[in-house]
Amino acid sequence: MTFSIAGYCAETGQIGYALATSSIAAGGRVAFAHWGVGVVLTQARTDPRLGPQGLALLRNGHDAGETVASLVASSPDRDWRQLAVLDREGIGAFHTGQRVSAPADAITAKHCVAAGNWVQDETVVAAMISGFEQDPFLPLAERLLRAIEDAVAAGGELDPLRSAALGVHGRNGFAMVDLRIDRSDEPVADLREAWKEWEPIMPGYIERALSPATAPATEDLEGHSKK
Template sequence: MTFSLVGRCARTGQFGAAAATSSLAVGARVHAVAPGIGAVLTQHRTDPRLGPRGIGLLRSGCTAQQTVAALVASTPDHKWRQLAAIDAAGRTAHFHGANVKPESGAAHRADVVAIGNILSSAAVPDAMADAFAAAPGLPLAERLLRGLEAGEAAGGEHGDVRSASLLVFGAHDFALVDLRADGHAAPIPALRALWDEYAPLVEAYVVRVLDPDNARVL
């Protein structure tokens, strides 16, 4: 009961992911992102080990398709897994195991792949990918969050959503954005409120890391 997307900003080289689900702490389990490398999603009967494993494959030079294929081959329980990946060139791939429960689906657009399982509508992945693709000039975090919001507006999943997350990496080995809403009655609107508050501060937090002498008080 999860819907999510991973994407790349061709302008900035940023990579990121956004996800929502009916259980707690989706941001701790479903996505893995690495600067300049790409991103991986692992969901349904989630195996969080597959995210870092996928990042390792992307880092070794595997394409998104090769990465997903290798992840499938590496786990005997692939019938329960739903996977997706985006590589450094923006190529995307996904996998649905034979036991992934309907409604499930995936949608690919330039620099994005959206997937979901136990959805209320087959239109959810397309809505997510279309919303992301519609605003290429906006910050990656905003585009990912708009994708998540569009997925919810298209019906989301069967049952109540309880957690949502937003993760973006830029050129550095620390997250630009890592926001989560857990155990919330409306986690996607809560995530929107967090992002709207955090967005003006992103660059200031980067300055704190790279140039603390000139960091401003927040």
């Protein structure tokens, strides 16, 4: 019972995802990503083992379609799984098992793939694609967040949402954005607030990883004393 989207930015090479669900702390179970490799989303009756397996297949040169086919073929419980994969070229593929809770749908488009199950109707998944494509010049994280906000506006999930997540990976080899709302009555709205706080200080924290001697101090980034 989740709706999610994976996206790619051709200009920056960044990859990322956004998701929301009625389950607690889904950000740690559903989405798996690595720059230069791709994104794997595993949902419905989620099997988190499929995430690392999918990334390994992508890393070894398989495209999105081949990766989904291999994951489905190797999973005896494939009928319970919904998968979406985006490869390093921004090409997507998906699988929705026969026992995944309906309404369920998945769509691929240019540089993105979206999937949802136990959603209001199929327009929820289409709304994610539309939200992602609306302004291709925005930062990838903003495009992904708008996608799931539009999914909520289209009706979202049939059960009340409880958690949401937003992740973006770039050329530095670590997550630029890794925001998770693990338990909330308004997780997508809270994710928006977290992104508003993180976006302006993100470059400083990236610099702290790459060049700590020249990076800004914590109090300069967040306005509080260094611990």
